[in-house]
Amino acid sequence: MASLDPVLDKDGVRLTVDAAIATVTLTNPAKLNAQSPALWRALAEAGRALPGSVRVVVLRAEGKSFSAGLDRQMFTPEGVVGEPSFTDLARSSDTELDDAIAGFQEAFTWWRRNDxxxxxxxxxxxxxxxxxxxxxxxxxxxxxxxxxxMRETSLGLVPDLTGTHPLVGLVGYARALEICATGRFVLAEEAVNTGLANIAVPREQLDDTARDLASALLAAPRDAVIETKALLRGAQERTYDEQRAAERAAQARRLRDLAGVGE
Structure with a gap:
């Protein structure tokens, strides 16, 4: 990736912007990019800091691992300094606990924005x-x-950082349940074959491949991509006839926009 002045660089997260492509990098390879509430807050901040010109965002990580999961300190009675421990969270009220987890989830939600x-x-x-x-x-x-x-179930927990919905959508209920309940590894070939990954490449080609894909995504007009993404994201929740109607409405907007005709 190109070396650019960061828009944000804190708590193991760096955001850089190169025209219409933004790159979010996890920057703590010494700890295998372990995650903590501070990192989640920085990821959420990166999403809020994206300039309106950005059309594609690449998430990557420095070092040999993308992210080995939660910072192990979070599993100790003391937890991470300055953050509530799991014990503290468990002892909080229902509303406080729900709010805390919702706050953690904000780091994971903005990536699927339609724009x-x-x-x-x-x-x-x-x-x-x-x-x-x-x-x-x-x-x-x-x-x-x-x-x-997905090791949460093996630890007596559940995946609560928004991962269950996309996992079921990508690989189906039965395989998702098996992956979560067993905690087994899913390797590159299976990831591609099941739809979990779009493509697998040699490690040294990873960044270039992501960048090439990002560039290819910029070829189509932005508004057409936004409408198409919204159609596809909503397809599973709509009936066949509802999806047909959504396609008609989206196409009408595109035709009128391209013709310069107001609705």
Whole structure:
């Protein structure tokens, strides 16, 4: 990726912008890009800091692993300094606990906004929260050494960082249940074959492949991409006839826009 002045660089997250392409990089390879509430706040801030000119966002990570999951300190009684421990969260009220988890989820939700297309470039381990972060963008390019695993259930928890919806949408209910309940690794070949990843490439080609895909996504007019993404995202929730109607409405907007005719 090009070396650019960062728009944001804090708590293990760096955001750079090159014209219509933004890059969000996890920058703590010494800890395998382990995740914490501070990193989640920085990811959410990166989403809010995107200039309106950005059409494609690439999520990548420095080092040998994309993200090995939660910072292990979060599992200790003390937790991470300055943050509530899991014990503190468990002892809070229902509203406080729900609000805390909702705040964590904000780092994972903005990637599917209709005005951008997002790509995760994933290498090495993507475990637990790392797997869920890789699931947050629209598309995934993976290195041939990728190892996905959803370990929350094995720890007596559930995946709560928005990963369950895209996982079921990509691989289906039965496979998603098996992946989550067993905590097993999903490697590159299976990821591509099941639709979890769009393409697998040698590790040294990962960044270039993500960048090439980002450039290709810029070829179509922005408004057409926005309308198409909205159609596809809503397809599973609509009936066949509702989807047909949504297609007609979207096409009418595009035709009128291209013809310069107001509605």
């Amino acid at each position: 951008i297309v997002s790509i995760a470039a994933v290498q090495g381990h993507a475990i637990g929260a790392g797997f869920q972060l890789a699931l947050a963008p629209d598309l995934r390019v993976v290195a041939d050494d990728v190892q996905f695993a």
